Amino acid sequence: MINQIKQFQEFIRSNATGGNLLVACIFVALIIGNSSLSLPYNAALQYHLGPYPTIEWINDGLMAIFFLLVGLEIKDEALNGELSSLRSATLPVFAAVGGMVIPALFYYIINHNTPTAKGWGIPMATDIAFVVAIINVIKKKVPLSLQVFIKALAIVDDLGAIVVIAIFYSAGLHSIYLLMAGLTFGLQLLLNRLGVRQLWAYLVPGVFLWYFVHNSGIHATVAGVLTAMAIPYKIKADYSPLKTLIHRLENPVNYLIIPIFALANSAINISEGLKDGNHVSALSAGILVGLLVGKPVGITLFSWLAVNMRLSQLGHRVKWKQVWGIGQLAGIGFTMSIFVTLLSFGSTEIQNQAKFTILIASSIAAFAGYLILKNIKVKA
Numbered sequence: 001m002i003n004q005i006k007q008f009q010e011f012i013r014s015n016a017t018g019g020n021l022l023v024a025c026i027f028v029a030l031i032i033g034n035s036s037l038s039l040p041y042n043a044a045l046q047y048h049l050g051p052y053p054t055i056e057w058i059n060d061g062l063m064a065i066f067f068l069l070v071g072l073e074i075k076d077e078a079l080n081g082e083l084s085s086l087r088s089a090t091l092p093v094f095a096a097v098g099g100m101v102i103p104a105l106f107y108y109i110i111n112h113n114t115p116t117a118k119g120w121g122i123p124m125a126t127d128i129a130f131v132v133a134i135i136n137v138i139k140k141k142v143p144l145s146l147q148v149f150i151k152a153l154a155i156v157d158d159l160g161a162i163v164v165i166a167i168f169y170s171a172g173l174h175s176i177y178l179l180m181a182g183l184t185f186g187l188q189l190l191l192n193r194l195g196v197r198q199l200w201a202y203l204v205p206g207v208f209l210w211y212f213v214h215n216s217g218i219h220a221t222v223a224g225v226l227t228a229m230a231i232p233y234k235i236k237a238d239y240s241p242l243k244t245l246i247h248r249l250e251n252p253v254n255y256l257i258i259p260i261f262a263l264a265n266s267a268i269n270i271s272e273g274l275k276d277g278n279h280v281s282a283l284s285a286g287i288l289v290g291l292l293v294g295k296p297v298g299i300t301l302f303s304w305l306a307v308n309m310r311l312s313q314l315g316h317r318v319k320w321k322q323v324w325g326i327g328q329l330a331g332i333g334f335t336m337s338i339f340v341t342l343l344s345f346g347s348t349e350i351q352n353q354a355k356f357t358i359l360i361a362s363s364i365a366a367f368a369g370y371l372i373l374k375n376i377k378v379k380a
Contacts, residue, residue, distance in 0.1 A: 020133055021255060022334075025262040026359070033267030041267055058264045059342060062257045064210055064224040069249045070158045071228025072242055077155050079233050091303060091312035092152035095323075098302025099153065099330055100124040100160045103294030107286035116283040119344040121164050122354060123290025125336030127362070128154040131329045134366055138374050142322070145315025150326050153299070161336050166222050169343040173217040181212035181223070188230035195232075197241050202231050219343065258335060265338050268355045283350065284357040291337070291361040292368075296327030325372035331365030333358060 032041050045055040052060070103123035111117045131150060135142050184205050191201050206227035214220035233242040300323050306312040314323075341354040 021259050022130065022262050023133075025259040026266045026334075029263050029266035030268060030270070033269050038267060038269065045264060055264055058260060059339070060214060060220040061210070062260060063339065064221045065249065066224070066253050066257050066261075067162065067221040068206075068224035068228050069246065069253045070155075070162070071225035072231065072246045072249070074155055074159050075228055075231075075233065076242060076246060077152065091306055091314070092149055093156050094306035094312060095149070095299045095303045095327075096153045096156035096160060098298035098300075099126065099157060099295050099327065100164075100298070102298030102301070103290035106294040107290040110286040110289060111282045114282045116286070116345070116350060119283065119286070119341065119354065121161075121168065121340045122337050122344065122358070123287055123294055123331075123333060123361075124157075124164065125161050125333040125340065126154050126157045126295075126330040127332045127334040127336060128158075130332040130334055130362065130366060131369075134329060134332075134370050135373075138370065141373050141376060143315065143317040146318050146322055146326060149315055149318070150329070153326070153330065157330075158336070161340070162222065162225050165219050165340070165343065169340065170218040174215060177212045177216035178218070181209055181216050181218075184209040184212060185226050185230065188227065192230050192232050197232060197236070197239070199231070199241050199245055202227060202241075261335065261339075265342070266355065266359070268352055268359065270356065283353055287337075287354060287357040288361050291331040291333050291358075291365055292328075295331040295333075295365070296324050299327035299330055300324050319376065321376050322373060325369050325376065328365055328372055329369030331369070332362040333365075334362045337362075 032038060045058075046053050048054075049057055104120045107123050108117065108120045111119065128151070131154065135147060135150065139147070188202050188205050188209070191205075196202075206223065209227060210220055210223040213223040213226075228242075231242050231245060233240055235243075300320070303312070303314075303323050304320070307314060314320075337358045338355055341351055341358065345351050345354065
């Protein structure tokens, strides 16, 4: 138990610092996007490194490593963490489902029969790095049980995003590559079954798996999740391959990969972002309502239903106002929301409008959640 608390505290510190760095990268990208540097910046992103442009290596390659870490954390929590028992997992699971379904529903209602209807997955996401960064500032106002709740909620949210991307945001499937991907994943599972514990034995096939998935029509980041599922957890002689890889990936992902993703995808030209049109207005409204209203409503409503149906219970010292505050913070959808935007729309104009709206909505959600949680009296 003490070990788990220490791990959770390390998780909080790592993501808080990563969140601060992420904010800095967004500001730098915005400065670039609204200055004369935007032309060489865009040229660098389109520069081909081997078969793919730089931006594709970032969004499909580096983000696959990000999803590898997400997959490892989900597996760790499912086997020996916040999601390891039905009792501990139910509330954040119900909350996460509400925080995905209601925002997507609000967005779809607003964008129904418009060219931007496909973007319903945009307001479903929660950016854990930003949320943890804010919680770290007001941690004296947030009980540990509530911090654990938002961590578990974000993990389930990430799992939902992975499923949505794999099913709804993949291109047409190519059977040969899909077969090769299946055989490679099968090899990884076989290695696990045979008790192979060397990480390279999973990561080397994981590179080939990424290539096959990338060309199969399923989004390449799914390869990271599949590789995570195959890596063994079992601790032997104080060594767990899964926990070791989590430890090795946390800093590179939080301090390098996510900041690079932000730099590459946040250089929004504000004047273009403010351009309006009928279909663009629906897009903006859907994202704003989804993140700022759908998230807290969905999380609070589904949590309330779970508790009142006696399927779950609130954590120690947690108030419903705090659950609403956490739901408001969950409206910070930055990284994953932008990622789904890139998968949803081919038009640069629509992408820019969506990114700009995500930035505005996430900023409002962060400020609102911060104020709500900060001003709730907490008993000593």
